Amino acid sequence: MSTQARNPEEAFEQDCVKPSGCKSVELLIEPRDRDLGGFSVRRVLPTTQRRMVGPWIFFDHMGPAEFAAGDGINVRPHPHINLATVTYLFEGEILHRDSLGSLQPIRPGDVNLMVAGRGITHSERERPEVTKTAHRLHGLQLWLALPEADEEIDPAFYHYPDDDIPRVEVNGVPTRVIMGSAYEATSPVKVFADTLYVEAHLRAGQSIPVPDADERAVYVAEGELSAGDTKIPEYAMAVLSDKPDIELTATRDSRIAIVGGEHLGKRYMEWNFVSSRRERIEQAKSEWKAQTFPKVTGDEDEFIPMPE
Template sequence: MSFFPCPDPVLGDKTSVDSIETLIIPRTSDIDGLEVRRALPTARRRLVGPFIFFDRMGPAVLRDGRALDVRPHPHIGLSTVTYLFDGHIRHRDSLGTEMVIRPGDVNLMTAGRGIVHSERSPEEERNAPMPLSGVQTWLALPDGKEEIAPHFYHTNAPALPRFDTADFSGCLIIGDMFGLSSPVIRHVETLYADIRVKPNGRFPLPVTAEERAIYTLSGNVRISGDVFPPDRLLAFRTGDEILIEAGPEGAHFMLFGGAALGSRRYVWWNFVSSSKERIEQAKEEWRMGRFDIVPGDEEEFIPLPE
């Protein structure tokens, strides 16, 4: 949701945990009653595997006529992944897709050479308070796939693999873990999971992903004796065995990462590319109205930022 004008995140204080490469404290913006925390990208940490963008939305309750109304806007060179804990969002895009995403579902929209979409609170729910809580991430497309044809995939919550042990439970959103495999499409090796550690439980961080990070959502986590509160992004060194412990209240976090892309990516507004020239081309195409329209949402759009 790059349309949110969040300031850049900041790095946290140096931690004594040697396995933590980067500690990021997200910057927070209030957008019409919806609090949004942006943790990626930063000046010192642009990517974790293919993840180049991480926004925590809410939790919030939209009241008094407020609603999520993200007008049509373009993307290139990435996949957006929307995952909700509470509330509903209606997605429309220039492929003709119309889909309401619900808690536990996954919307994966691959922009490739170009797509336009809007994200709004469903019209039929606007006459009552509307809860909204979730995470939206971007996955940068790898070399050779940045200009593929755009497509949209929706996966219902029951289709996602789940696990439950004495210490933790969770849902595998993308990738492979604990012998499970998610049906969600991936264009590069990716790991993405919703993890809940039970009170006083422990979670062993998988070492299979080349790059790994967590974003803490609720409850404190302890790593090698150091305690980290909610709303922190912790990126770990490759290959280190990490044990994440929860206190008596338990803990909830997102686990994400995957294979490093191996080449630089540039980000400007909603555009991601390995080429600055390609981003300039996309800017001109949006300015001149050359992107496709969104059926059912043709009247409005977000202008190119000055």
């Protein structure tokens, strides 16, 4: 999804400071509200305190948003380069179209992976069957930085239905391994670097261990957690230390996302573009202004202008 606001970023390199003490949480991130044209999201990454967690460079929590009949999300075609987008819904539906010719409704539990590579254009709207009645939308949208060797690969689109995503029970906690490997399960979702994405639903008082990864964080989409002595409130992300055997305990019924993976190093970011090379972003900006990116099949007439 488009950030729809120009957000020039200086080059950044993710700090990887090993904690000297025994704290489980290195940093607590409170999200910022962003208007995406008719509905708002909570933007968690990037922030000035933390740009990435493993390969994850962008993290938005959408909704829960209530739409009246005739209304809904309507994100016009916009471009991406050198990254992969991940869309995961809790409620509602999004209609994905892209310049590869993909046309895919995304429903709760599905995983949508769009690999921008050297460049892709996509739109996110809703089917008339959805917008004709009042409805809700709730979910997460995330971006993965690609390893430098994969930044300019051919664009691709992968859709994984709900039933294809592994479900495991960990200490009685229903858990889904959405990307990567955890709890002796491996997701079929394609990855380009060591990547972790787990969803869990905890009842108050339940605990779950955090899987191993070079870098890890937990986001509380609903409820409240504790990690060691740190309380993690609803709509906050806790960047976790490298302390072994960290456990997360729900102080209220909670839905959480654990994300992480390997550190990929320096990245530049501006608007919808991410790259290890600033000149590549400048090239993409020029190409979008000149409208030489490929068009979205079936959605060729509109586009989001490059913000000035």
